Amino acid sequence: MVNFISLSDLHSKIPFPAIRVKIIKKWSTKIGRDHHSVMLLGDANGVTIQGSLNYALSLPKEIELKEDDWVEILNFDIRYVFELHRTTKHKYTIKFNELSLFRKIQPVNGSNFLCCANFRSIKRGLYHPMYCVDLCGALVRAGDLIATKLAQPANIYNSILYSLEFSLINLGFVLFI
Template identity: 65%
Template sequence: MLLGDENGVTIQGSLNYSISLRNEIELKDGDWVEILNFEVGLATDLYRLTKNKYRIKFTESTLFTKIEPLNGSNFLCCANFRAIKRGLYHPKYCVGDLIAHQQPDPANIYNTFFYSMEFSLISLGFTHIKCVAYGALAHNLNAFWRSTTEDVVVCVLRLWRIEWGTGGFKYVTNLQGGSEILFDTDIPDIQFFKAQIPFIEF
């Protein structure tokens, strides 16, 4: 699982199948919890869901307690949209802008596994991130890209895998059946954020 705190710091955690949660607690995506009694170790896996060099491991003594949200953002990035609104006034730094994409090989368009798209996003920190989408998610992204008429598109990549190479970060890619790309209409926080943006031409 992927955990994030109120400051937006994310870390990967693991829960062994042999370990059961106490008090029949059910953890759902977006829940806020307090976690006690867990182990911390270095993240040495070749594939990771976060840049954090550590990962946490839950044990039989780990305690989960559901708590009230500590801020108004309930998705993994925990972004303060109001703080980045000014960045949208410059076309070079459109947060969430799909700035490039590559059409897949026509020979593979009907093969779900091999159908892929390459694109770039600009993160909340104004960093260009190279992305590669495969399968059904690539189909969905292509359909959205062809149909949208929005000047500013904000999206969230949920549970994507970071590919590492010589020198560090290479790109992020989706996990088959587990990753999502959420657009404006999927996240209330983004809807509220975009409602504050005056209509301007980029």
């Protein structure tokens, strides 16, 4: 019998972790020299965590991980997050390995996991800049994509940070820049 745990109870000392989560969002990225499929995962309690699957690992042909799918995941690595910018406030991230097992399940709930930030609080600087926030509104203006090379003298793989300025109108149709 498998005991599934909540993402809020997840920590690195669990020998054989098992979770039930929804794949909220997926994207591809390069971590070091390897390409990864990165996923934002959420459980029935609304807790979110980031997970990554190296492209070198292959899933069984009958398993295709798509956004909005609910899955049971067993046997994965749990690592502490050291990145400067995070997709979630969770202090751990999930790294899937060759022993990880995925099984699609029926949806546990219909949540979209959006927790929209307050426009005024953002403008006043009340959100920590290290964490991503959800914004809902109508896009009024989008500026140019700005690439900034991060100077890291000890690292030969200097990374590039991209930023974009934009304006939104919230549901009350008040412009915030």
